[in-house]
Every structure is written in structure tokens, then in C-alpha cells.
Amino acid sequence: MKFETKNYILRTLTTGDATERYLSWLKDDDISRTLEVDGQRQTLETIRDFIVKHDNKTSFLFGIFTKNGTHIGTHSFNFYPKHKLATVGVMIGDKSYWGKAVPLETRAQILNWAFEELDCNKIEAGCFSINFPAIYNFKRQHWKLEGVRKKNRIIDGESVDMVLFGMMKKDWYEQR
């Protein structure tokens, strides 16, 4: 599976994409502290295991690549056909691409695919309350707030909330 946006390429990852570069992102506390993963326990093998768990039928792990092939992040995507529902999650590992609207541009492509090709009615996503850039991206892309799970995790010794967002097909079609 491969998509192309104005500035980036999205393609499903293979075990060959489990690189030291990818591993370094997970071991970077600035990145992993807002992910559902213990970054310090990750190895190239755990990354490969994670990649192959995605069957590319209902579970996808897309790499975000620049047009010259540099891997800069990932989108996870899980599809529940019976419910016409999917969930998404993004990680921008290359910090030089933070603040460059990569999630907005690339997630828009994934939303188009999910609603048009997979016929999803709704996409769900979430982030921790300390992940201000992620909250910005959800607000900027007009996701609807669906709820807050208070004190969902303890990160750096402090309780943080999980913020839940949803995007309905009709809302996406109206805004794009």
C-alpha cells in the first residue's frame, strides 16, 4: 500500500524499515513519553515484531517518507470493518520535521482513503494531555472532542489525561 501527498510518501512498512534510526526515535524520551510504548525496552527485533503484527488488511503501519526516501515517522491504522470504524495514531520521529504540519498533510490522505476506499463512517484517535502539538493538529484538522479520560497515565511522575477525538465521514467531506 502506497500513497503520495504533496510533500510526502506513505507506504506500509516492512521489516527492512526496522533501522537504528527508527529505534533511536523510540529511545528518545521526548518522543516515547507521549506514545503507548516503553521506548527504553525497544530493540530492532521488537520493532520488526511490531511491523509484522500489522496484516495490511485491517491493521496497517505506514511509514512517512520524504520524497527523497528519508523515513521521518509513522501512522498506525486499525480498521474494524464490521463497525465501519478505524483508529489512527501518528509519530513524527525526525524532530527536524516537528512543526511542519506533517501529521496534517499525511493524515488527510489516510482519512480520504479510509472514508472513500474502506467506507469507514468514523475515525477515532487520541493523545495524552501533555502532547500539545498533537492537540493542535486535532484542533487544526477539526476533529471533534469526544471525551477526556482523567489521570489515564503517569508520565514523568505526573498524572496526565487521555484526550479522545473523532472524525465523522460527513464532517471530513464538508471541510476538505
Add this chain to the structure above:
Amino acid sequence: MSSDKHHAIKFLSEVFGVDDSKIPEDASLENYSKWDSLGHMRIILHLETVLGRSIEIEEVLSITDLGGIQKLLEVG
């Protein structure tokens, strides 16, 4: 300059290191180029510094334009 947004405009000018006059009165995350995802983080962290407290998630979610910032500055 609209007086009801004066403090928010001053606040944004401090965050982004620009003159007050460079901040549009309708500045929001939708239309002000400096207000990107990292700019958003700087806004919230500076708000916490100015207010001297952590900002609750409900407040974070209200920070989308000058009005949202102004309200938080007034509430304190």
C-alpha cells in the same frame, strides 16, 4: 487594537517575539502562520509561566484563538 484582546495580543507578541502590531486581531491557529504545532506548545508553556500554574486539559482545548487566550489571562 480592540481593548478586549489587548492582553492576548501582548501575550502572543511575547511568545513569538514580534511587535504587537504584527499580531492580527483575529489571530487563531487557523490563520496565523507562527501559530503552528510548536508555536501552540510555546503558547501553552508560556501561559503556565504567566499564570503560575498548570493548565487543565479543558483549558488547553479552549486555546484556539485570541479570545481563548484572553479568557484564560483574565481568569488567571
